[in-house]
Amino acid sequence: MERADVLVVGAGAAGLMAGAFAGRAGAGRVVLLDGARKLGAKILVAGGGRCNVTHHAVDARAYAGSSPNAIRKVLRRFDVPATVAFFRELGVALKREETGKLFPVTDRAQTVLDALLRANREAGVEVRHPFRVETVEKIEGGFRVMGEWGAMEARRLVLATGGRSLPKSGSDGHGYALARSLGHSITERVFPALVPLVLPDGHPLCGLSGVTVPATLQLRSATGRKMTAFTDSTLITHFGLSGPSTLDLSRYWLDARHDDPGAHVTANWLPGTAPHDLDADLQALGTTVLRFLRERLPDRLARFLLETAGIDPETTGATLTRDGRRALVEAATAFPLPFAGDRGYRYAEVTAGGVPLAELELSTMESRVTPGLHLCGEICDVDGRIGGFNFQWAWASGHVAGVSVVDG
Ligand SMILES: Cc1cc2nc3c(=O)[nH]c(=O)nc-3n(C[C@H](O)[C@H](O)[C@H](O)COP(=O)(O)OP(=O)(O)OC[C@H]3O[C@@H](n4cnc5c(N)ncnc54)[C@H](O)[C@@H]3O)c2cc1C
Numbered sequence: 001m002e003r004a005d006v007l008v009v010g011a012g013a014a015g016l017m018a019g020a021f022a023g024r025a026g027a028g029r030v031v032l033l034d035g036a037r038k039l040g041a042k043i044l045v046a047g048g049g050r051c052n053v054t055h056h057a058v059d060a061r062a063y064a065g066s067s068p069n070a071i072r073k074v075l076r077r078f079d080v081p082a083t084v085a086f087f088r089e090l091g092v093a094l095k096r097e098e099t100g101k102l103f104p105v106t107d108r109a110q111t112v113l114d115a116l117l118r119a120n121r122e123a124g125v126e127v128r129h130p131f132r133v134e135t136v137e138k139i140e141g142g143f144r145v146m147g148e149w150g151a152m153e154a155r156r157l158v159l160a161t162g163g164r165s166l167p168k169s170g171s172d173g174h175g176y177a178l179a180r181s182l183g184h185s186i187t188e189r190v191f192p193a194l195v196p197l198v199l200p201d202g203h204p205l206c207g208l209s210g211v212t213v214p215a216t217l218q219l220r221s222a223t224g225r226k227m228t229a230f231t232d233s234t235l236i237t238h239f240g241l242s243g244p245s246t247l248d249l250s251r252y253w254l255d256a257r258h259d260d261p262g263a264h265v266t267a268n269w270l271p272g273t274a275p276h277d278l279d280a281d282l283q284a285l286g287t288t289v290l291r292f293l294r295e296r297l298p299d300r301l302a303r304f305l306l307e308t309a310g311i312d313p314e315t316t317g318a319t320l321t322r323d324g325r326r327a328l329v330e331a332a333t334a335f336p337l338p339f340a341g342d343r344g345y346r347y348a349e350v351t352a353g354g355v356p357l358a359e360l361e362l363s364t365m366e367s368r369v370t371p372g373l374h375l376c377g378e379i380c381d382v383d384g385r386i387g388g389f390n391f392q393w394a395w396a397s398g399h400v401a402g403v404s405v406v407d408g
Contacts, residue, residue: 056096134146160398
């Protein structure tokens with residue numbers, strides 16, 4: 001039986017981080033096993049192929065799932081300056097863009113993947129793939145992992161198998177079964193996050209496919225209580241909505257409607273404009289409503305909102321009726337978005353749910369259930385906003401796991 005000191009299952013962002021730091025810390029023989037034929041698929045597709053490595057202002061409140069306090073405990077052990085320094089040391093300089101996102105100066109995700117693989121190589125870590133792990137078991141003095149390729153044993157095991165999003169990358173949720181078989185629970189609900197949302201077939205908004213505008217998407221409970229809102233670029237597509245605002249909102253809508261089927265979303269296409277301000281502007285309007293809207297919105301959306309409100313585009317302020325004005329204010333600032341569902345894991349950037357952080361010792365990411373087992377990355381019940389937050393979780397939790405697998 002082949003034996004290592006540490007086995008890391010999953011060579012994505014979190015596993016590569018854990019491997020590199022385990023190797024550097026002198027954990028002995030460290031072997032990374034990954035089921036994928038091609039390594040690092042998610043790092044390569046991230047950020048449109050540029051890899052949004054992190055965000056300059058990472059805060060636990062930008063995450064959901066486990067409690068912000070628990071998430072913060074891990075994030076502060078390997079923060080953004082530490083991430084920047086780590087990549088710089090590997091020869092990957094990061095640049096900060098206006099949005100606060102950090103990318104490699106090369107604008108190439110491959111640079112990031114190459115650096116992580118090099119860090120593992122230089123730390124003496126063996127990376128093997130395609131080595132899919134089918135089962136794991138606790139044995140005397142460690143763990144045995146098995147797959148079609150055979151079996152291996154180690155005194156410590158790191159599970160970094162990700163979630164269910166983008167299953168063709170190799171992250172198909174099997175890691176949850178592995179964690180369960182070692183005594184962990186998985187949150188009752190596991191669902192796509194950062195995922196485009198679908199409108200009912202034939203919804204008129206889909207006719208504006210291709211239009212991108214800044215908008216505020218507001219989620220409310222059935223009783224009208226404001227739950228959360230995101231203001232960002234919003235892309236109208238042939239199936240519904242995408243773009244950062246929609247992706248950020250998606251997990252909150254999917255979560256809310258599970259308990260409250262009446263939870264609903266509206267769009268304010270004029271973010272920052274309150275209904276009464278728009279109403280006042282329309283009352284004082286010295287021009288046509290179309291011209292007014294076109295100064296603020298793309299032509300197609302402006303015409304669509306007028307049609308929705310039943311107003312002739314050439315109507316002037318003087319001839320706009322009170323009912324017409326109210327209908328237009330509602331269409332522009334509280335446009336109902338009766339989402340029917342989401343685009344699923346194939347299009348989701350992350351997975352909500354997973355192993356609750358309450359089951360881990362957060363200073364080491366070691367299991368409180370099965371000593372010697374560590375978990376890191378997206379397999380944990382942590383999902384972040386768009387903008388580099390999910391990788392930062394992977395770097396931080398992977399680092400904590402990696403430096404903690406040294407015995408004696
Ligand atoms: C299209 C897209 C774009 C994204 N862009 C960004 C971005 O720009 N910035 C950002 O912060 N986040 C982004 N994300 C999210 C980010 O990629 C993930 O949060 C992050 O990769 C999670 O890292 P991980 O190592 O935990 O899991 P993963 O990256 O999913 O890695 C898990 C690894 O485990 C392997 N594995 C799974 N099961 C087994 C098994 N049974 N045996 C062996 N190996 C196994 C898989 O093959 C995979 O390599 C994006 C995600 C997607 C899908």
